[in-house]
Amino acid sequence: MTLIDILIQLFSVDTLLLTAGGTLAGILLGAIPGLSGPIGVAILLPLTFGMEPANGLLMLGGIYMGATVGGSISAILLNAPGTGEASCTALDGFPLAQQGRAKDALYYSVFSSFLGGLAGVLALLFLTPLLASIALKFGPPEMFMLGLAGLTIVGSLSGSQLSKGFFAVSFGILISLVGTDINTGQYRFTFGINELRAGIDLIPLIVGFFAIAEMVTLARTGSGSFVDVPMLNTSFLEAAKKVLRRGFLVLRTSLLGVGIGILPGTGGAVAAFVGYGEAKRISKSPETFGKGNPEGIIAAESANNAAVGGSLIPLLALGIPGSATAAILYGALTIQGLVPGPKLLTDYHDITLTFMSGMLVTVFVLLFVGVLSAKLFAPILKLKVAYIIPAVIVFSAIGVYSVRNSLLDLGLMMVFGIIGIVFKKFKIPPAPVLLGSILGPMVEQNFGRTLRFAGFEDQSFFTYLLSRPISAILLAFVVLLIFANVRSIVKSRGQETSNEG
Amino acid sequence: MKFLSSVVFAATFLGTTFAAQAEFPERNFRLIVPYAAGGGTDTMARTLAPALEEALGRTVIVVNAPGAQGQIGTAQIADAKADGYTLGLISTSDFLLTEALVPNVSFNMDSFEFLSTFNISANAIVFNQEVPFDTYEGFVEHARENPGKLTFGVSGDTHVYELIRQENQNDIDVNFIRFSGGGESRNALLGGHVDGLMIDKSFVGSLSDSGAKALAVASEKRFDSIPDVPTFEESGVDLINASRRALVLPTGVPEDRIAAIMEAIDSFAGGEAFKVELEKINEVQDYMSGGDVVKSLTTQLDAINGVVKANPEAFSN
Numbered sequence: 001m002t003l004i005d006i007l008i009q010l011f012s013v014d015t016l017l018l019t020a021g022g023t024l025a026g027i028l029l030g031a032i033p034g035l036s037g038p039i040g041v042a043i044l045l046p047l048t049f050g051m052e053p054a055n056g057l058l059m060l061g062g063i064y065m066g067a068t069v070g071g072s073i074s075a076i077l078l079n080a081p082g083t084g085e086a087s088c089t090a091l092d093g094f095p096l097a098q099q100g101r102a103k104d105a106l107y108y109s110v111f112s113s114f115l116g117g118l119a120g121v122l123a124l125l126f127l128t129p130l131l132a133s134i135a136l137k138f139g140p141p142e143m144f145m146l147g148l149a150g151l152t153i154v155g156s157l158s159g160s161q162l163s164k165g166f167f168a169v170s171f172g173i174l175i176s177l178v179g180t181d182i183n184t185g186q187y188r189f190t191f192g193i194n195e196l197r198a199g200i201d202l203i204p205l206i207v208g209f210f211a212i213a214e215m216v217t218l219a220r221t222g223s224g225s226f227v228d229v230p231m232l233n234t235s236f237l238e239a240a241k242k243v244l245r246r247g248f249l250v251l252r253t254s255l256l257g258v259g260i261g262i263l264p265g266t267g268g269a270v271a272a273f274v275g276y277g278e279a280k281r282i283s284k285s286p287e288t289f290g291k292g293n294p295e296g297i298i299a300a301e302s303a304n305n306a307a308v309g310g311s312l313i314p315l316l317a318l319g320i321p322g323s324a325t326a327a328i329l330y331g332a333l334t335i336q337g338l339v340p341g342p343k344l345l346t347d348y349h350d351i352t353l354t355f356m357s358g359m360l361v362t363v364f365v366l367l368f369v370g371v372l373s374a375k376l377f378a379p380i381l382k383l384k385v386a387y388i389i390p391a392v393i394v395f396s397a398i399g400v401y402s403v404r405n406s407l408l409d410l411g412l413m414m415v416f417g418i419i420g421i422v423f424k425k426f427k428i429p430p431a432p433v434l435l436g437s438i439l440g441p442m443v444e445q446n447f448g449r450t451l452r453f454a455g456f457e458d459q460s461f462f463t464y465l466l467s468r469p470i471s472a473i474l475l476a477f478v479v480l481l482i483f484a485n486v487r488s489i490v491k492s493r494g495q496e497t498s499n500e501g
Numbered sequence: 502m503k504f505l506s507s508v509v510f511a512a513t514f515l516g517t518t519f520a521a522q523a524e525f526p527e528r529n530f531r532l533i534v535p536y537a538a539g540g541g542t543d544t545m546a547r548t549l550a551p552a553l554e555e556a557l558g559r560t561v562i563v564v565n566a567p568g569a570q571g572q573i574g575t576a577q578i579a580d581a582k583a584d585g586y587t588l589g590l591i592s593t594s595d596f597l598l599t600e601a602l603v604p605n606v607s608f609n610m611d612s613f614e615f616l617s618t619f620n621i622s623a624n625a626i627v628f629n630q631e632v633p634f635d636t637y638e639g640f641v642e643h644a645r646e647n648p649g650k651l652t653f654g655v656s657g658d659t660h661v662y663e664l665i666r667q668e669n670q671n672d673i674d675v676n677f678i679r680f681s682g683g684g685e686s687r688n689a690l691l692g693g694h695v696d697g698l699m700i701d702k703s704f705v706g707s708l709s710d711s712g713a714k715a716l717a718v719a720s721e722k723r724f725d726s727i728p729d730v731p732t733f734e735e736s737g738v739d740l741i742n743a744s745r746r747a748l749v750l751p752t753g754v755p756e757d758r759i760a761a762i763m764e765a766i767d768s769f770a771g772g773e774a775f776k777v778e779l780e781k782i783n784e785v786q787d788y789m790s791g792g793d794v795v796k797s798l799t800t801q802l803d804a805i806n807g808v809v810k811a812n813p814e815a816f817s818n
Contacts, residue, residue, distance in 0.1 A: 042538035042565065046547060139694030140678070180569055182681050185658070185816065194576060194607060198568020264688045265681070319707040320688050324537075327684065331539030335547065337781045341707025405566045406573070441681075449678050453694075456652060456676050 006354050010361055015055050019358055022059035023365040026066020027373055033074045033082035033211045033392060034203060034399015037067035037268075037325040045332055053336040054354040060332055061355065062362045064325045065117055065308050068268055069370055072109040072301055073377050077102060078226075080211035080392055082399055084202055084269025085304040087434050088276040090210060091157070092289060092296030099292055100229040102378045107239030108297045110370030112250060115243070116302030117363040119254035120261065120309020124316075125356050128345070131310075132317035135262040140449035141465055143265065145474035147443035150270060150435070152478065153277030155485035157431045159290055162489060164428045172436020175200055176444070183448035195408045202269075204400045204409045205437055208416025209423070209430040211396045215389045216421055226388055227381040236371050243298055249279055250302045257303035261310020267323030268304035268311075269438050275303025286488060290429075309359065316344050316352055525585065525758050529560040533581070533589045535574025537567040541701065544782050545746045546590045549619065552775055556765035561588075570657060571595040572606060579608035583753035585762060593618070593798060594744040598658040601805045602816055610802070612752055614759060615794040617766050618745035620779055621787035623720035624663055624699040625730055629690050630712035632697070637716040637736040640697075644673035652676040654686035654695040658816060659744070663699050663719060665808055665815050666740050667733075701744070702727060703783045719743075724785060742801065745787070747794060763790065 009015055022044075029040040040063045048056030071086030076093030089109060096105040123131060138146070151169065158165020178189040179199025190196040218226075243250065253275035260271040279299030280289045289296050311322030312329070319341035321327040333340045344352045380388070400413045423430055454464035466472045532550060536542045543565060550561040566574030571592060578589030600609060626637070632651075634643050644651050655661050655677050668674060678695055680686035687704065689695045691711050700708070705715045705727045715730045719742045723732060733740040748766065750759065769775050771788040779786050789797065809816065 038538070045538060046550075046563075049547070049551075136688060136692035139689060139692055182679050185679075192605075194605070195568070195573055198573045264684050314688070318687070318691060318711055319704070320684050320691075321539075327537065328539035331544045331547075334544050334782050339707050339783070342710040343707070404568065404573070405564050405577075445681065449680075452676070452678055453652070456649070 006357055009054065009354055010358050015058065015358070016361070018051070018055050018059040019062050019361050020365045020369075022062025023066040023362050024062075024369050026063035026068075027070035027073075027366070027369055028066075029063070030067035030070020030082070030086075031073040031373075031377065032070075032399055033078070033080040033396045034207045035067075035395075035402070036071065036083040036085075036203070036399075037064045038328060039399070039402055040064075040067050041325055041328045041332075045328065045335075048332055049335060053333075053338060053351045054358065056336060057329070057332060057351075057355045058358040058362070060329055061312075061359050062365065064329070065305065065359070065362045065366055066369070068117075068305050068308055069110060069113045069301070069366055072113070072297075073106065073373065074211075074392075076105045076109060076297075077377060077380055078211070078388070078392055079214045080396065081206060082203070082211070082396070084206060084434060084438055085267075085272050087206060087210065087269070087431060088272040088300035089297055091276070091300075091431055092291070092293050095290070095292035096294070096297075097381060098227060098229075100227060100231045101234070101292070102227070102231060102381055103374055104232070104234045104239055104294070105297060106374035106378060107234065107236050107371070108243055108294050109301045110367065110374060111236075111240045111243045112298040112302040113305040113370065114363060114367040115250050116254045116257055116305035117308060117366060118360075119251075119302070120258050120306040121356070121359045121363055122309075123258045123306075124309040124312055124359065128313050128317050128356075131258070131262050131313050135264070135314050135322070136318075137470055138263050139468075140446040140453065141468055141471040142474060143263070144443060144446035144450050145465070145471050145478055146263070147439045147446060149474065149478045149481055150274055150277075150439045151443065152481045152485055153273055154432045154435060155489055156277040156280040156286070156289070157273075157429055157435060159427075159429050161427075164426075165432045168423070168428050168430065168432035169436040172433040172438075173440035173444075174436075175205065175433070176437040176440030182441075182445050183452075193408070195406065198404075200412060200437070201403055201409055202434070202437060203403045204413040205416050206434060207396045207400050208413045209420040209433055211392055212413060212417025213420025213424055213430070215392050216417060217424055218385055219389050222385045224384065225382050226385055231378065231381065236374075242294060246295060246298055249282070249295060249299060252282075253278060253299040253303040254306040257306025258310040260303075261307030262313045262322055264314065264320055264322055265442060266307075267325075268307040269434075270442075271307035271310075272300040272304040273435055273438070275299040281484065281488065312359075315340055316356070317342065319344075525761055526557055526559045528586060529562060530557065531581075531587045532561050532563050533574050533578045533587065534563055534565050535567065535571035535578070535589070535591060536565065538565050541703065542590055542592050542746055545620065545784065548778050548782055549590065549748070552769050552778065553765065556768050557762070570599065572599055572603065575599070576607045578749060579612040579751055581751050583751045585750060585754045585758035587751065588616075588762075589613075589749045589751075591747050591749060592744065593747050593801070594659040594742070595657065596747075597798065597802050597805055598662060600802060601809045602658055610795075610798070613749040614752055614754060615791070615798070616748045616750060616759070616763060617770060617788065617790035618747045618794050619770055619775075619786065619788060620746055620784040621720070622702055622744045622784065623718055623724075623742060624660065624744065625702050625705050625715045625718040625727070626667075626697060627690065627700055627705060627708055627713050627715045628697040629693050629695070630714065631693055632714070635714060635716075637731070637733075637738075640716060641671045641673060644671070644675060648674045649676060651696045652678055653697045653699070654678050654680050654689045655699065656680045656683055656686045659742070660699040661816055662805055662808055663740060663742055665812050667738060669808075669812075670738050670740075702730075705730065726783065726785075742804075743797075745789075747798075766790065
């Protein structure tokens with residue numbers, strides 16, 4: 001199959017329609033708080049059974065990519081991210097929207113998603129075998145160290161009071177302990193409720209802490225329209241130029257996104273958090289993060305979309321899915337009679353290549369549809385809060401229920417909503433809670449595994465970590481990160497006190 | 502076609518029972534899958550659903566209720582209204598281990614009406630390419646010379662159970678490392694972080710393509726898809742542990758409704774067309790229904806219970 005054959009298929013009417021339709025559906029689904037890539041892909045999976053393999057895969061790939069961007073719409077406009085991927089986007093996107101710059105924020109998000117998505121797909125097209133073999137080098141000790149490195153981001157997410165950030169991240173880790181302890185098979189903190197044995201899902205936590213808490217607070221204090229300041233009208237090109245001026249940041253966070261995406265058990269959410277932390281760490285004015293700094297959006301969105309391509313790499317090369325959505329794509333491949341694994345790159349090379357290059361089309365569709373939808377969605381802010389609040393709560397509830405078809409999850413959403421309101425009252429940032437509950441299991445499970453590995457080798461925990469090159473390097477990196485974070489906090493403290501003085 | 506078959510069903514029952522009940526099925530079905538979308542049981546459910554739809558004349562909606570190795574969704578099936586409209590597709594290996602091992606679950610064998618199983622699969626023992634042996638006998642010898650040195654990634658108690666049976670019979674001692682899913686454990690195998698895995702035979706092809714070695718499979722006879730992998734019996738180890746996907750109803754569904762659903766399943770599940778559908782998703786057809794399913798599960802459960810009682814600590818690490 002030559003390049004021309006692939007192009008002919010990609011631009012044939014049905015393939016193009018399915019790719020574009022999937023991306024559009026993904027953006028719309030993602031924009032609903034609580035609905036996300038995995039659910040969209042799972043719902044539309046049966047539609048692909050009758051399709052040609054590449055067409056079906058491209059539709060699902062489009063949903064995956066689109067949902068990652070769609071999530072940022074509700075995050076920016078309503079402070080109601082429905083996925084871990086989008087939560088970091090809310091941190092600076094929502095303040096921007098409150099300042100009347102919702103369109104800017106949406107454009108930043110769309111364009112950096114485009115760039116990040118492009119980076120991910122290019123990596124998928126050209127570096128799949130290489131990156132897949134790198135991913136394999138990451139065993140439990142390495143994943144443990146990576147998780148620790150991720151947790152150091154708490155410094156970046158804490159605002160001015162580090163103690164509150166630490167409290168929040170610990171709360172998140174505590175939440176993640178509920179359920180089955182993988183290393184021993186024991187049930188923890190289930191309080192006799194059998195359903196809690198499966199642990200607490202991230203989606204009710206996110207929706208509770210963000211959407212529900214935001215809407216209830218709004219119902220108590222707000223009236224009139226959602227944003228009172230006049231909405232500024234920026235052109236997309238201006239916003240794109242601003243993003244391109246931060247090209248180095250985009251490149252950096254995109255590479256991080258690809259790298260994190262290829263590792264099993266991670267995904268876009270981790271990528272977004274790490275990208276955000278990185279942007280704040282290298283920024284010259286870190287104190288503006290969380291108050292509407294475009295770099296926060298740019299970093300988070302380029303990282304999480306880069307992770308889309310990244311997570312497909314081990315799936316296509318080794319048959320190992322790199323994220324929850326990639327796991328469903330595994331099923332889609334199987335149903336098409338394809339065996340995910342090395343043969344995809346050899347025996348089924350035609351379909352795989354068409355799929356990979358079609359993801360490029362997806363990225364461009366995403367740019368086009370994203371810009372249009374920014375225009376379409378931004379006026380939501382002019383609606384009366386009396387309409388927005390019930391709509392968001394209803395959609396959130398539907399989204400949360402559909403994740404596991406569980407009523408318990410709805411209850412948890414409400415409980416976390418109430419806790420979220422209390423957090424707001426005491427000015428405790430919610431983002432570290434998510435960070436803790438996303439990374440908690442990764443750190444804890446891999447810590448347990450590493451301990452056992454070290455025991456099998458009759459080594460102490462630290463000598464075992466140091467005996468493996470990558471984990472040793474990561475250990476040094478984590479120490480540096482903590483040091484750098486402490487320094488920047490001390491520095492920004494100094495600035496704040498001098499500002500006040 | 503759907504209309505026609507529902508007319509046929511209605512006609513069949515009008516003759517034998519009350520008119521009110523004769524209308525079954527009068528609405529859509531729900532098929533609860535206790536695993537996430539994209540997994541093996543889910544894939545099977547999505548292959549099964551269209552065939553069931555055609556035979557029952559009603560839509561069958563697949564509902565994923567994942568968590569805790571299937572416990573959450575399986576409990577949902579058991580607790581569902583026993584009106585015949587809620588079906589469940591469970592994985593027998595997880596179900597049996599939960600039954601034998603897990604305290605305080607809200608269901609047991611008696612909570613379900615076992616309608617049928619459609620496929621047969623089994624786990625294979627697979628090693629990464631760096632281990633210094635190429636046969637099962639070589640593995641046993643190596644493990645005896647290096648007690649406590651070989652490490653296995655496990656993601657589920659079935660894997661632990663099957664490894665313990667091998668330890669006992671071969672007089673060897675290996676280590677377990679638990680992973681939260683098959684993706685993570687396959688990554689650990691191919692990356693050389695663990696030496697071996699027990700894993701469903703459908704993953705063997707792709708793992709072998711990446712250089713891994715499959716040395717034995719826990720079935721009665723070899724699978725056509727992996728003809729070079731001998732059974733454990735061929736290597737002198739008594740380990741047959743079939744894993745199937747069973748279609749179940751909660752206990753208490755009226756007899757006539759069970760019969761109607763059974764008849765629908767019988768119309769396709771053993772046939773050639775469905776065999777082809779199963780082959781597409783890498784599954785081997787092996788149709789059993791009613792009492793045969795219960796008998797086979799009871800035999801398996803007895804074997805599992807024996808091992809669990811003799812090695813209680815092994816299962817909690």
